[in-house]
Amino acid sequence: MSTQAGATAGDGTGRRGRTAARTRKAAALLTAAAAVGTLTALPAGAAEEAPLPAYAFDPAGQRIQGAASSADADVLExxxxxxxxxxxxxxxxxxxxxxxxxxSYVSAVAVPKPGGKAQYGDGFRIEIQDGTGTQCGYxxxxxxxxxxxxxxxxYARRIVHPDETGCQDAGTYYVVVERESDATSSPDDWELELQHVTEPLLRKNGPDKLPESWPSGTPAPPVGKPEVREGGAGFHTAVSLKEGEWRADIRPGQTLFWRVPVDWGQQLFATAELGSSNAGDDLVSNALALALDNPARGFVDLQTVSYTGKPATAALPPQRPVAHANRTSSETATRSLQVAGWYYLTATLSPEMAEEYGDTxxxxxxxxxxxxxxKPAxxxxxxxxxFQVTGADRDAAASGASGAAAADGNTLMVALAAGGIGLGTVLLVGLGAWTLVARRAAGS
Known part of the structure; x- marks a missing residue:
């Protein structure tokens, strides 16, 4: 049973049920007004019985059908x-x-059906082309x-710059997404989540040459008692993190999503340590995968580690500081570190772990x-x-708000500002309503 189902199981249809519902509604109002994101992890026993959480797509995502020909393609706004x-x-x-x-940056997140099999090299290519078929980025x-x-x-990108030789004119362009699969791979359809985002140009183009030297050493990781931050189930619900040591539980076959605000001039270092198990000592190759994606959901890097029941750590290698000039690099990871903003960390535990260590x-x-x-933007x-890091982003990283919760909080704040109502007023009104409902419930 999920936590949502447990929260609604006690609803009644009589007077007490209606009173309880009003009490919960008032509490929900306070929660929304405070705009604080919280996550509740399933107990270990419940997690064993429940299916793996489905990928959390953006609920605002609009259904679209990719065309077999560019002539019939629908527009991505x-x-x-x-x-x-x-x-x-x-x-x-x-x-x-x-x-x-x-x-322009267009990303695709491919979500295969859980439990499917893949061969080495299975995946997809995403590409932007102009009307002549010239490749702009892929x-x-x-x-x-x-x-x-x-x-x-x-993701694929189309960059406007005087030094570029193609894809510089205004007009019609095309995004092509092509899947490659081995004959023995699972034939299931993949769900796609597509996103189109834009970045303003510079007022004046400056030198784009990358510095030859950069701090490539790995700093000592943070130490201390880890704080619980269960990951989200998709990019939309990725849980915010700041610098520190964080604890989560992960099941075989599960992918967890986090996001970290990385500003201009900063470097992100991350490791994922899989804790020990007393259930066995058999080798599982590539048991844990740790991946990094940029704010436009472009791939940066991926590292894996095998597991034998002892602690095992996957560590991302050092990368250059985030800089606008990184986009000129021919190296994939460096080129993807071209913008500031939320960088996404994902951890995936191989489903083969269930065979050797149990589905726990x-x-x-x-x-x-x-x-x-x-550094200055x-x-x-x-x-x-x-493509920036705001004060609200840092607050979200400190509180652990998911991307969805932080977005809802920003929407609320905009609504309050537009209406000339302060958050304190909403909280006082909500508190008064909650207290009144609670007193009436007690009197009943």
Missing amino acids: PGKTYRDTLKKDGKVYYRLNLDTTKN QDVNFATGDHVRPLAG PLPLILRVTLRGEK PDYDGDPGI
Whole structure:
């Protein structure tokens, strides 16, 4: 039974039921007004019986159908999220209407059916092309470890810059998503979550050369008693983290999502340690995968570690500080560290762990370190949108709010500001209503 089901199981239909419902409604009002994101983990016993949580798609995602030909492609609007389905060996097209005032990034998150089998190299390519078929940008992402499936994220970009030779005109462009699968891989359809975001250009283009030297050493990880931060079930519900040591429980076949705000000039270091087990000592290759994706959901890096019942750690290698000039690099990881904002960490536990160690949660310790002082943002000719770190982002990282909860909180604050109502007023009104309802319930 899920925590949601448990919370609603006691509803009544009589007077007491209605009173209890009003009490819960008032409490919900206070919770929304405070805009504090909280997560409740399932007890270990309940987790063993429950199915794995499904991938948490953005509920605002609009259903769309990729076309077999570019001539029939539907438009992906900037700032919106979409849902689609990708068949085995499928190839689909979407349309972009682009001008010359912004850079564009289109991402795809492929969500295979849990429990499916994959061969080494299975995955997809996402590409942006102009009307002549010229490639503007692409990314290939795959199950580097093979054996089993997990959510895959990748993006393509179209950059407007005087030094670029192609894809510089305003007009119609196309996004192509093509799936590659071995004949022995699971034939199930993949669900797709698509997102189109834009980035303003610089007011004045400066030197784009990358510095030859950069701090490539690995700092000592944070130590201390880990604080519980269960991961989310998708990019939309990724749980916010700041620098520190964090604890979660992860089941075989499960993928957990977190996000960390990384500002200009900062470096992100992360390790994921899978705790020991007394259930056995058999080797499971590539038991734990730790992946990093950028704010536009572009792939940065992936590391795996095998497991024999003893503690095992997957560590992301050192990467350059986040910088606008990184986009000129030919190296995938460096090129993906071109924008500030929320960087996503995902941990996946191989379903093969269930065969050797049982289908029970194992403890996971996530250690996150941020190094480097914040540097001034590029001189953008407009609002950078998601490509920045705000005070609200740092608050979310400190509180552990999920991306969805933080977005709901921002919506509430905007509504309050537009109405000229202060949060304190809402809290006082809500507290008064809650107290009144509680007193009436006690009198009954």
